[in-house]
Amino acid sequence: MTGRSISYVEVTPEEYHAELLAEGCPEETASALNLLFAGMRTGHLAEPADGVRRVLGRDALDFDSYAVRAAAAGAWS
Structure with missing residues (x-):
């Protein structure tokens, strides 16, 4: 990726x-x-906790989705 x-x-x-x-x-x-x-x-x-849902109102991203988004945004450029 x-x-x-x-x-x-x-x-x-x-x-x-x-x-x-x-x-x-x-x-x-x-x-x-x-x-x-x-x-x-x-x-x-x-065990995952529900902190992201409670704070952001949505489920947390899985790592693959996070990595794809971060790479597309230039995080490791």
């Missing part, structure tokens, strides 16, 4: 924490982000 290659490289929580610190992220923030992502990895945040 974008004409660019994207690759996914999984890192451990410890590697992620170290990378955040190396980029200048404060310790408290790096630890908080690791806790957030730990919840995601275990599936605790997998």
